[in-house]
Amino acid sequence: MYYAENLRVIVHGAVCVNSGAFHVSGQEEVVVRLDVTESAPKKRCLVKEATPGVQAMAQRNKKYDRQLRIWGEQGQSALEKANICVLNAGPTGSETLKNLVLGGIGSFTVVDGSDIQASDLGNNFLIEWSSLGKRRASAVCSLLHEMNESVMPKFVDESPESIIESNPAFFRQFSLVIATQLSEFALAKLDLICRQYNAILLVARSYGFIGHVSISVEEHDVIEAKPDNRVEDLRFHKPWPELRRLVQEFDIDTKDPIVHKHIPFGILLIKILEDWKADHGGQMPSSLRELKAAITSRKRELDEDNYNEALKAAYLVTSPPSLKPEFLAVLKDRNVEIDAGSSDFWIMVAALKHFMENEGEGEPPLDGSVPDMHSFTDYYIRLQQVYQAKAEADAAAVEERVRNLLKQIGRDPDGISRTSIKHFCKNARNLRVYRYPSIADKYSSQVRTEFQKLLAAADNSNAAFYVLLLAVDRLAGTNKRYPGTVDAEFEEDLALLKAAAADVLSEIGCHGASIPEDLVGEMCRFGAAELHCVAAVVGGIAAQEAIKLLTGQFMPLSGPLIYNAITATATVLDV
Amino acid sequence: MMKRKGEDEPWALEPEAMAETVDLEGRWRDLDRLLLRPGYIVGPGFEPGIELRDMIKDDCRVLVIGAGGLGCELLKDLALTGFGNIEVIDMDTIDVSNLNRQFLFRMRDVGQPKAKIAAERVMERVKGVNVVPHYCRIEDKDPFFFRGFQIIVLGLDSLEARSYINAVVCGFLEYESDGSPDLTTIKPMVDGGTEGFKGHARVIIPGLTPCFQCSMWLFPPQVTFPLCTLAETPRSPAHCIEYVHLIQWGQDRPGETFDADNTEHMKWIFEQAARRAEQYNINGVTYILTQGVVKNIIPAIASTNAIVAATCALETLKIATMCSKGMDVFMQYTGTDGVYMRTFQNEKDPNCVVCSPGVPVEVEPDITLKQFIDTILKDSRFENKISMPSVSLQGENLYMQAPPVLEEETRPNLEKALRTLMNGEGGILNINDRKLKGTLRVQVIFKDVDMDAGGCG
Known part of the structure; x- marks a missing residue:
């Protein structure tokens, strides 16, 4: 599918296969050669000569195998559909793009208005020695394309600041704009533009040993949060009728020792709990210890793995997983009151909420997965089927509510596919909604007490560096250069930076706080250096965030991140 | 310019x-x-x-x-x-x-x-x-x-x-x-x-910060399935795949060495695993999963x-x-939930067999060098690490297994009292062995020696 789309982008006019990079202004279209023909002799892009789709797909799947195992076909095709823009092609921008181009992003436009200087040859791997004196945008763009020819490359040879000023509509075409090495003032303007055109803004900055990454967008919804510690939603504490019926089929006190040690622990837990309640007037065990004692009393041999597993999982009965505060916040969100303009996501959330208030009895839909349990194959499969059937039934109930809601708001009742609803239900427990304040607001308003506490903490200098990053931008605004860039002015800059930092502190409401002298000194020592390795870390973090935002999988940053290469730590701030 | x-x-x-x-x-x-x-x-x-x-x-x-x-x-x-x-x-x-x-x-x-x-x-x-x-x-x-x-x-x-x-x-x-x-x-x-989305970086300054061996516990144990589960009670697609990979291949294709890079081999494993899964009513065996399980593929970006x-x-x-x-010696990174990037200072294992000044070995005061060698060969801490150890003291060879000339020259030491060879005191002996990748340092402690005077004299 993806390749077929690309094949249609065949072009009239000048075809520069070697440079692979094209200016976007004017009438030229862009040529893309498939990487599948890389090993074949270089040839002009002709539809007839292209490898058949099946083979191309197989090659693509092989190439991206190690990442398809993380974000799957859905994630990969989201990346391949994305059109992103990267501002400034220094090492931070280049490294961010490198990571995304390798992963097979659909297309990118790099915007940079500078000439290549000697310092570019000391900190940027995407610039060749022979490019010295040429333009940076085209040089970086061409080497990126050479790295992965499945990606559609473009460049604009103009400074980002001037595009932001003169041509805001330029940003309309992008799903994600990555702004690197931009000052606070340019970012605040760009942020307004991106919000207007519904593009996500990702900010990345390297400054000496310090890095900064942050996200700005009105709202970002995550269905597939894929948390590391996935909660096993097994409902041992309140089995539904079909599950109770299945448990009745087992005689856990069987005389047969082989059968006794091959009954899945889920069955054991539910049955033992049921027996306990029968003996205790319907009461639950008062402690985990009581329940464990009851389990141990039914265990016959030391090596009964199913009983050992039951003991390990007993906590799921006494303290079943609770719903996370982030999830509950989604249910209480203002957008749950839907109307004709609501997004599919919020319609599904509204249906989910109704489901939980009614047939769900307070629980979100079951996801249907069952961990491995020591057991006969047949016993386990039967248990698994009961869980899957319940998940199906829950999803069907949510689906019915979605269809009704769509009808109510005057939309096509089949406007959201069954697959989407099932996918939503399977991940319902981990839904997340992220909202970010606008950059202008963030910089002008008072910071929260959490930030003030962090600033005062002796073991964490990262909040102080956040303040210093704001201070160097202010100073550069008035001084026309960053502090510490000229050796002879070092002492003077040091005093100025200290004063600027104090101004920032009082502006954001941290009266009485101060920035340690050695941090001010380090910041001045950095002299706005863009070190390759710091850029590589920042570019790596920015690329991870970009992937999370574009695929809608995993959980992105919740606030601005400060990376500190002195300590090799990062802190996500709550400002 | x-x-x-x-x-x-x-x-x-x-x-x-x-x-x-x-x-x-x-x-x-x-x-x-x-x-x-x-x-x-x-x-x-x-x-x-x-x-x-x-x-x-x-x-x-x-x-x-x-x-x-x-x-x-x-x-x-x-x-x-x-x-x-x-x-x-x-x-x-x-x-x-x-x-x-x-x-x-x-x-x-x-x-x-x-x-x-x-x-x-x-x-x-x-x-x-x-x-x-x-x-x-x-x-x-x-x-x-x-x-x-x-x-x-x-x-x-x-x-x-x-x-x-x-x-x-x-x-x-x-x-x-x-x-x-x-x-x-x-x-x-x-x-x-x-x-x-996860990673780590660490700095090892041997002798000063924990070495790789000291902090082996940081690595999670590998997942393995019991053979009886694979053979008798498979419950997951991975169980079916591992059965074909570890057991059925040897039975059906005796004498043939399985090669994970051979497409025909991998396809065979996949097809057989899919068949086994069907027999047991198990869903989810795919070619990609088969490759992942058999080659133990670690996702990477x-x-x-x-x-x-x-x-x-x-x-x-x-x-x-x-x-x-x-940085503090160990940095952990996780990018799945926001960004977590922290460092910590883990502890050196004072008895580490690889980097410590010497693994303490307590011996009787009248032991001979030969008896000492037998003692360390029986010590479970060195199990499978040494088989024919050579022993030296601060660059001086006490007993060498090879070459023959040196072996002959140092052989008489075997019957001598270790305490005499070590100048009457406990201390560090260097053990070399073909099985070892580096030198094993052993701290000899003679049993009647006052603990305060023990160690390195």
Whole structure:
């Protein structure tokens, strides 16, 4: 599918296969050669000569195998559909793009208005020695394309600041704009533009040993949060009728020792709990210890793995997983009151909420997965089927509510596919909604007490560096250069930076706080250096965030991140 | 504006070579801010100046082990951090599935040695750096080879390889008689690892910070399935796949060695596993899963490698120049839920068999050298680590298993009292053995010796 789309982008006019990079202004279209023909002799892009789709797909799947195992076909095709823009092609921008181009992003436009200087040859791997004196945008763009020819490359040879000023509509075409090495003032303007055109803004900055990454967008919804510690939603504490019926089929006190040690622990837990309640007037065990004692009393041999597993999982009965505060916040969100303009996501959330208030009895839909349990194959499969059937039934109930809601708001009742609803239900427990304040607001308003506490903490200098990053931008605004860039002015800059930092502190409401002298000194020592390795870390973090935002999988940053290469730590701030 | 360096510099003799290595004025502007200026947060003995920059360019030799996802990044990062002499060792050839992150390789390079191509590409792009490739296993190199580097950076994907190189490098370590490490024998290592959105970086200064062996527990145990589950009660697709891989292959295709890189072999495993799954009513056996289970594939992406490798390269720069404080020794990164990037200082194992001044071994005071050797052969801490140990005391051979001349010469010591050989006191003995990757240090404690006087005398 993806390749077929690309094949249609065949072009009239000048075809520069070697440079692979094209200016976007004017009438030229862009040529893309498939990487599948890389090993074949270089040839002009002709539809007839292209490898058949099946083979191309197989090659693509092989190439991206190690990442398809993380974000799957859905994630990969989201990346391949994305059109992103990267501002400034220094090492931070280049490294961010490198990571995304390798992963097979659909297309990118790099915007940079500078000439290549000697310092570019000391900190940027995407610039060749022979490019010295040429333009940076085209040089970086061409080497990126050479790295992965499945990606559609473009460049604009103009400074980002001037595009932001003169041509805001330029940003309309992008799903994600990555702004690197931009000052606070340019970012605040760009942020307004991106919000207007519904593009996500990702900010990345390297400054000496310090890095900064942050996200700005009105709202970002995550269905597939894929948390590391996935909660096993097994409902041992309140089995539904079909599950109770299945448990009745087992005689856990069987005389047969082989059968006794091959009954899945889920069955054991539910049955033992049921027996306990029968003996205790319907009461639950008062402690985990009581329940464990009851389990141990039914265990016959030391090596009964199913009983050992039951003991390990007993906590799921006494303290079943609770719903996370982030999830509950989604249910209480203002957008749950839907109307004709609501997004599919919020319609599904509204249906989910109704489901939980009614047939769900307070629980979100079951996801249907069952961990491995020591057991006969047949016993386990039967248990698994009961869980899957319940998940199906829950999803069907949510689906019915979605269809009704769509009808109510005057939309096509089949406007959201069954697959989407099932996918939503399977991940319902981990839904997340992220909202970010606008950059202008963030910089002008008072910071929260959490930030003030962090600033005062002796073991964490990262909040102080956040303040210093704001201070160097202010100073550069008035001084026309960053502090510490000229050796002879070092002492003077040091005093100025200290004063600027104090101004920032009082502006954001941290009266009485101060920035340690050695941090001010380090910041001045950095002299706005863009070190390759710091850029590589920042570019790596920015690329991870970009992937999370574009695929809608995993959980992105919740606030601005400060990376500190002195300590090799990062802190996500709550400002 | 191109400006050549002083013509009198010895390396500037050949005009052609000079064109390659000559540096442009301002090329290292960004790095110079750190290396030429005094700093406020720096390591001990930091001396900023041109000499420091020249030192990492000309005198500091760095070895990168592994030219894969981390290795490619490391070579690039080190070259653009001013390191001028780098060597890289890797036994692998390039595969299509490397291309989503190993950015020095292209489709046309598939099948070529990684080390060779990686070295070429970095030298092409970053003028002035010299990268020497070694296309071989690390075990093929004489331990002497590793001695020739100031810093060793690991971009490996296996515990075994890490363990091996750790033992070799810790083997160089010698202790003073007061039990403190001899600083001239310390060879720092920087190690990185990634899986998906997660990774770690750590600094190992043998004798001063925990070595790889000391913190083995940090690595989670590998998942293995009991054979009876695979054979009798399979419940998951992975159970079916592992059954065919580990059991059925040997039964149905006796005499044939399974090769995970052979497509026909892999297809056969997949088809048989799918059939078995159907019999047991199990869903979910796919070709991709089959490959993942059989080859134990670890998912990997470019961005995580970039983060971890650059962290390693920065620590390498700090160790070499002291231009900043070193991180606490272990950095953990997780990018799945926001970004978590923290460091911690884990503890050295005082009895570590690899890096400690000596594993304490308590013996009877009248024991002979022969009896001592028998004792350590029976000690469970050294199980499978030694089989024919040679013993020496501060460079003096007490008993050597080989060569024959030395064996004969030292044989009489076997019947002598160990205490006499050790000048009446307990202390450190160095044990060497063909099975060991480095030297094993044993701290001999004679039972009647007062504990206060024990140890190193």
